[in-house]
Amino acid sequence: MVCCYGAQGSEDPVLHSYVLRGIDFTLRHEYGHADSVFRIVEREFPDHPAGSLYRAAVIQSKILDLKLEMNDHQFDSLRMVGQERAERWIQLEPRSAWGHFYLGTALGYESYARVYREEWFGGITKAMSSVDEFRRAIELDSSLHDACVGIGTYYYWKGRKTEFLNWLPFVGDDRKNGIALIQRTAERGIYNRFTAMSVLATIYIDAGEYESAERLADLGLQSYPRNRVFLWEHAAALEKQGRHREAVNTYERLLDVIQKDGEEHRYNELVCRLNMARAFAAMADSSLAQVEISAVLSLQEVTFPPHLRKRAADKFREARALERSLATGTSPDK
Structure with a gap:
């Protein structure tokens, strides 16, 4: 889940509190409670994109967690509402870093949904548009560390999927830069910190840096010991290192969480x-x-x-x- 927070909220402690509370519920897989919080945001901040985008994020998180089919019309509707509100924000305040951030977030959600549905071309196109908005947000506010994970994720996987073309002069490999950007969010982000940690753990597993992946997953589990994403990553990192007994221990923890969940x-x-x-x-x-x-x-x-x-x-x-x-x-x- 990509977590976001806007300029309207940066000076509003009520919105700030709601966003943090909803993120916490989502990381605990308490999706109904998270949705209820973001419904309040929609009601109390009707012109702000946060409520609808966060509700879309909750749906996306549940789909990925439970391996559901990405055909939820409510997800698409909420994402589109959030995108429209972000676009209106930018029309009113073209130099609003958070307006561009929210637009990048909405486009990122659409990109992920298209890729999940195996609509590869549309997914890549939307990812590029999302990255453009995140770059613009950082240009306007260099302290917006939460935007870096979106750019870094794109850089890494673009480089990973085109590595066989890196010998060509016009094809670069930004994977190292991508990892550095994600690390920036993991270390300095407020709202996207745990998202960045999870993304980076997955990337480290892909890159064969299993100890680093284990460390990040373990760090996530210290705050959210029943988070299934971090448990999957932790077990995979241990397994890749040949530490099978420890991997079994984590899989047993995961199985216990799965069996006690109501879904x-x-x-x-x-x-x-x-x-x-x-x-x-x-x-x-x-x-x-x-x-x-x-x-x-x-x-x-x-x-x-x-x-x-x-x-x-x-x-x-x-x-x-x-x-x-x-x-x-x-x-x-x-």
């Missing part, structure tokens, strides 16, 4: 248990690995939503391959 998490449970089975197999504990494989295969009775069926089927095939490998002492063939 549907069967696909997340499937992935979590399969990862635990792999970790036990890596520790040569075939009995505990088989326990988790059996738990995974029992989920074949679950009717997964259409957008998750192929992914679930792939995981079941991986589980059966791991089971065969344990029985024969060979490497699993996925």
Whole structure:
């Protein structure tokens, strides 16, 4: 979730308090409470983009957390309302750094939604427009550290996806600069700090810097010990380091959080248990690995939503391959 806060709120302690409270609820996965807070913002600050954009952010966070389909019309409607309000703000105050920041945030949400739906061209186009607005915001106010994560994320993944073209003179690699910008938000941001920490942990895993990813995920868990995003990142970082017992401990924490949550998490449970089975197999504990494989295969009775069926089927095939490998002492063939 990209968190935002505007000029109208920078001098208004009431809006400031609401924004912080809503962000806190979102990081605790208390989405209903977060939405209620931002509904109050919409009511008390009807011309400000914060309320509608934050409500859209809550929906996006829930979709990503629960692996839902990105077809929520309310998300699109709220994002568009927030964008229109940010655009009107800029028309009235062209040099408003926060107006440009909110516009960049709205465009960033649209970009992410398009990419999630595999509308790649539209997603990239909106991402570029979002970055332009974030750059403009920082040009107008260099202390707006919360804008840096949007720019840095784009820089890193653009460089990552085009690394095979970096030998060309007109194609640059801004990944290091991107990481530095995200670090700036993680260290100095107020509203986007935890977002930046999570984004950076994912990037460090992608870059093979697993200890750095572990450190950031652990830092996030110190403030939000039941945050599922940080738990996934923490377990993955440990697993990549070959610290399988510790990874299992984190997966067990995650499974406990999943099972005690009131929402549907069967696909997340499937992935979590399969990862635990792999970790036990890596520790040569075939009995505990088989326990988790059996738990995974029992989920074949679950009717997964259409957008998750192929992914679930792939995981079941991986589980059966791991089971065969344990029985024969060979490497699993996925």
